[in-house]
Amino acid sequence: MPRLAVPLTESQIRALEPRATRYCVADGNGLVIEVMTTGTKVWRFRYSLNGRRQPLATIGDYRMISLRVARAKAQKYAEMVAQGVSPVATARRDRGAESKADVLREAAELYLATEMAGKSAEYRRTTRRALDKDVLPAIGGMAIKAVTADDVVAICERIKSRGSPKMALHTRNVIKRLYAYLIARQLATSNPADVVPARSIATFDSRTRVLSGDEIGAMLRAIDASSIRRPLKLALHLLVLTMARKSDLVESRWDEFDLDHARWTIPATRLNKEQDQRVHLPRQAVSMLRELQRAKASGSFVFPSVRGGDKPIAKSTLNQAVKALGLEVEHFVLHDFRRTAAAHLRNMTQSTDTADETGGQDANQEEAAEQRAQVQGWADFVESQIEGGRKDGVSSV
Structure with missing residues (x-):
């Protein structure tokens, strides 16, 4: 045989x-x-x-x-x-x-038809948009090997002049990935976008990076549509909803959660603080945690390591998962979820000084109720960003 x-x-x-x-x-x-x-x-x-x-x-x-x-x-x-x-x-x-891909326009079509075939609908859409709107009208008729770094800079400068530095940087990255593909297929010998530094196009202060509502929705739709493990998808979503630190979430234990009362109590010993930290959970987070609980793979940890042993996933696991997705969100790190939530909550919550001066337990209960309402309002806002993109046909999750 x-x-x-x-x-x-x-x-x-x-x-x-x-x-x-x-x-x-x-x-x-x-x-x-x-x-x-x-x-x-x-x-x-x-x-x-x-x-x-x-x-x-x-x-x-x-x-x-x-x-x-x-x-x-x-x-x-x-x-x-x-x-x-x-x-x-x-x-x-x-x-x-078969058309001979000796000019960039034809090479880009080959790239979209082959390399992009397995990507998410959102990823394909944003890549196609950058190529059709700015790249191909400018250099689509040029020979692949004739495109220079100056051509890439010129495209980015035109986009920046429209007041869109983030889109300029995104477009530079699309060109860079396109040429990396062409080099791998021996259709190009160098990458003209490689020598155009990102900082020369758009820079962001990492301490002030806040995702827009559209970016939040696009990111979570892309995560949901990806092939990464379901628990990692839920972990990333929970980072957004709970506003928790990454390490606090990935090392969380089941005995810290009271899902019936929508509470998560992080022990002071884990936080290196004197007091426990109580996190109020919106209904969306409770639903995700119940799903994880039904499929519980560890008696201790919410996100156990797949390598065996009673230990949580590595702190770098979520970063690696996001990096592997190639998400179209520039200068983003996972810590930006917390800053983003805080910024949006400030905009959503009207400041008020009308709290009753009842003191004691009533004041604590009122404060807890207010915190629960804010957390639920934030979760509902996130959900609306996800669903809004789906209704617009941005992604089919």
Whole structure:
């Protein structure tokens, strides 16, 4: 019985080096990639017809055809062979239909069709918008290798002149990712956006970074639509709702929560303080915690490590999860959630000096009720930002 080929990955294909003689590596279902002595890589289709092995049918240059597209073509040709039809003529027509990505506009379309295919709807939308609105009108007709850092700066300066420094920086990053992709596919040799420092386009004081309502909604929709583990999605959402420090949340224990009374009491020993800290929980947070409780993987920790042992996830886990998502929120760190919540709460809460001077327990109860109302108001605001984007068709979570 013939040995089945182990499916290839894009990174494995990029790592294939030329040898003294050309050679083929199989992906499966008749699809192989041939590595020439020059380093060029070409997709081929291996098949037999009427019991006889046939010459390899050429699918096309790897630089122009992604692994996903090559597999789709191989499947089509395999179906033709199963019907006793040679795929050679069809493969030749397919190659003629492939546009040569020697100008940036065509390369960008290849990038959107291949690299962006597995990204979230929001990520694809913001990338497409930057390309269509500012990048391609300016340099879309230029040869890939002719684009310079000066061209990138000029695009960013035009966007900044509209009063949108954050969009300018986002657009620079889109160009940078596009060229990184083209370099990986050997369609470009250098990245013109690499030498354009972010600080020359837009700078933010990390101590004053506050996310807008739209950014909050876009971020949480992207997190919900991502492939990261469900507990990490809920942890990131809970960071927004509870306004807790990252370390306080990831190291939280089940015995700290009273979900029936919507309370979380963080022990003073964990805080290195003299008193416990009480956190009022909005109904959305309680719902998420109950979901985590139903799927409880640890008797102690709300967010246990997947590596075993009774210990919580590492403090860096949430940072790594956010970084892996490639979220389109510039100069953002997780601590900004707390600052963002505080800033929005100040805007949402009208200052008042009408509190009764009843003192004692009544005053404490009144203060607790006010805090619960504020926390719930913040959670409702966050929920409205998420749902508003969905209604507008921004993302399908």
